[in-house]
Amino acid sequence: MRLMFIDPPQRTPLSAQTLVLLASAWLAVLGNIALWRNLIQLPDLTGWQGVVFGVAFALIIASVLTALLALLAWRWTLKPAISFLLLCAGFSTHYMLSFGILVDTPMLVNVLHTDSREVSEQLSVGLALTVAALAGLPMVWLWRQAWASERWGHQALHNAGLCLVGLLVAVGTSLAVFQDFASLMRNHTQLRYQINPLNSVYAMLDLTLIPSELRGGPLHALGEDAHIDTRANKGADEQHPPLLVLVLGETARSQNFSLNGYPRLTNPLLAQENVVSFAQVTSCSTRTADSLPCMFSHLGREGFTQRQYESENLLDVLQRAGYAVLWIDNQSGCKGQCERVANVNTALLKVAGECEDGECRDTVMLTRIDEELAKLPAKQRARGTVVVMHQMGSHGPAYYKRTPAAFKKFQPECLDNSLSQCERQQVVNAYDNTIVFTDYFLSRLIGWLKAQEKNSTPAMLYVSDHGESLGENNLYLHGLPYALAPDVQKHVAMISWMSPSFERWSDVSTTCLRQQRDRALSHDHLFHSVLGVMAVQTRVYQAHNDLFVTCKSH
Numbered sequence: 153m154r155l156m157f158i159d160p161p162q163r164t165p166l167s168a169q170t171l172v173l174l175a176s177a178w179l180a181v182l183g184n185i186a187l188w189r190n191l192i193q194l195p196d197l198t199g200w201q202g203v204v205f206g207v208a209f210a211l212i213i214a215s216v217l218t219a220l221l222a223l224l225a226w227r228w229t230l231k232p233a234i235s236f237l238l239l240c241a242g243f244s245t246h247y248m249l250s251f252g253i254l255v256d257t258p259m260l261v262n263v264l265h266t267d268s269r270e271v272s273e274q275l276s277v278g279l280a281l282t283v284a285a286l287a288g289l290p291m292v293w294l295w296r297q298a299w300a301s302e303r304w305g306h307q308a309l310h311n312a313g314l315c316l317v318g319l320l321v322a323v324g325t326s327l328a329v330f331q332d333f334a335s336l337m338r339n340h341t342q343l344r345y346q347i348n349p350l351n352s353v354y355a356m357l358d359l360t361l362i363p364s365e366l367r368g369g370p371l372h373a374l375g376e377d378a379h380i381d382t383r384a385n386k387g388a389d390e391q392h393p394p395l396l397v398l399v400l401g402e403t404a405r406s407q408n409f410s411l412n413g414y415p416r417l418t419n420p421l422l423a424q425e426n427v428v429s430f431a432q433v434t435s436c437s438t439r440t441a442d443s444l445p446c447m448f449s450h451l452g453r454e455g456f457t458q459r460q461y462e463s464e465n466l467l468d469v470l471q472r473a474g475y476a477v478l479w480i481d482n483q484s485g486c487k488g489q490c491e492r493v494a495n496v497n498t499a500l501l502k503v504a505g506e507c508e509d510g511e512c513r514d515t516v517m518l519t520r521i522d523e524e525l526a527k528l529p530a531k532q533r534a535r536g537t538v539v540v541m542h543q544m545g546s547h548g549p550a551y552y553k554r555t556p557a558a559f560k561k562f563q564p565e566c567l568d569n570s571l572s573q574c575e576r577q578q579v580v581n582a583y584d585n586t587i588v589f590t591d592y593f594l595s596r597l598i599g600w601l602k603a604q605e606k607n608s609t610p611a612m613l614y615v616s617d618h619g620e621s622l623g624e625n626n627l628y629l630h631g632l633p634y635a636l637a638p639d640v641q642k643h644v645a646m647i648s649w650m651s652p653s654f655e656r657w658s659d660v661s662t663t664c665l666r667q668q669r670d671r672a673l674s675h676d677h678l679f680h681s682v683l684g685v686m687a688v689q690t691r692v693y694q695a696h697n698d699l700f701v702t703c704k705s706h
């Protein structure tokens with residue numbers, strides 16, 4: 153037998169217009185599988201009317217993409233632009249299908265702030281397959297295509313024409329289905345964040361080109377009159393200054409704490425302590441990056457979202473009043489909140505037995521606390537100390553990585569980063585184990601605080617930054633826009649503990665607090681409650697936002 157060498161068939165080069173149309177069609181139809189799946193589940197669209205609307209919707213997306221790509225149909229830009237949009241659609245589709253996420257500007261900010269450890273936790277077979285199918289395959293085809301570039305003038309004319317046609321089709325189709333389209337968008341505002349890859353493009357433009365009045369500008373000072381009210385000091389002396397540890401929980405939803413009535417025993421150790429678990433606390437945001445600055449702000453949720461400029465925060469005011477302030481971070485950083493106070497990141501410490509693969513157990517903060525406190529200025533420490541401990545807590549999606557084997561009480565656990573691949577109960581098991589570990593961490597912290605009574609007046613306040621979806625309505629993780637987010641993403645755990653000496657010093661009674669545990673509270677209360685309980689006097693303090701004020705005995 154003879155081997156035959158056959159010349160590859162001569163390919164006719166495609167025109168830029170053909171590439172643009174093919175890419176737009178692929179992106180609109182296949183790049184939006186997640187959107188189509190969600191549309192089918194909506195009760196608004198049924199039967200033939202639903203089908204017609206779906207086709208029209210796809211046509212609108214394709215024609216907008218055509219108009220957009222037509223502007224980029226130049227020799228050096230067309231293939232990179234199409235490839236980029238394919239990748240956006242591929243990644244977004246995976247996260248939309250697996251976790252029910254929406255792609256908006258804060259989500260993009262989150263992605264940009266993700267560290268390498270978080271990235272490795274997100275990687276999964278599902279992600280690789282989705283991106284390979286939706287973006288990899290068409291990219292291989294695309295980069296093998298020769299395309300006929302025209303002379304500059306012709307190309308400009310053709311691009312402008314294609315852009316115009318795209319816009320006309322988009323507008324025309326929208327008008328044809330206007331009634332359905334308008335009511336659908338009004339009733340399901342989340343849909344606008346599900347249109348791939350236009351959601352990513354919009355978020356990128358929003359972040360870069362659309363001006364934000366907040367960017368730049370000087371930081372406004374806060375509480376310049378702050379001072380410690382020495383008349384309030386009862387029983388605390390130079391030898392026993394107040395010591396408050398503020399624990400910033402991560403992704404701890406209120407419902408899964410047995411202290412709040414969860415049927416599984418997730419808080420066996422805290423249940424033995426003299427704690428108060430506040431059962432009705434609402435977070436400021438559904439994302440760490442927004443919640444943290446909001447929690448430390450004096451403005452409260454509404455004021456914070458509408459703020460015109462950036463201000464100093466709770467820690468600045470405490471420090472200005474005269475206290476020693478320390479931030480220990482066991483997570484991805486303090487989101488700008490610890491910049492002007494002493495701070496330490498545990499990931500850099502590499503404490504043996506506590507840290508592995510760049511991640512440390514939350515208990516590492518207890519291993520280091522004495523050493524770090526000793527570094528604070530003695531003069532301030534004599535007045536009192538506030539320590540913030542930023543937990544890794546229940547950070548997802550790899551909940552199972554947060555707990556040592558001894559705390560894996562609920563089995564089997566979901567071991568897949570694509571949570572939707574596991575049975576829901578396994579996801580809940582892995583999550584509940586993280587709460588069991590947080591219970592252990594907090595009870596050990598209370599143990600440490602009790603030991604400090606010999607030379608200080610200790611107390612603890614724990615509050616989580618936001619909640620979590622664990623598969624309810626096919627949603628996972630957190631970060632949905634506040635108005636659309638389910639309650640589980642906003643309903644957070646908050647627990648206080650005071651030593652008897654702290655109760656005397658602050659005049660706040662734990663027994664009274666316990667009677668108020670079902671009060672509606674929120675992150676809005678944090679700033680003013682901490683200032684109030686630490687006897688800081690300043691004009692920015694608001695008594696009506698101080699949760700402790702009604703339990704003061706005088």
Ligand SMILES: [Zn+2]
Pocket residue numbers: 402403439440441617618
């Ligand atoms: Zn968080």
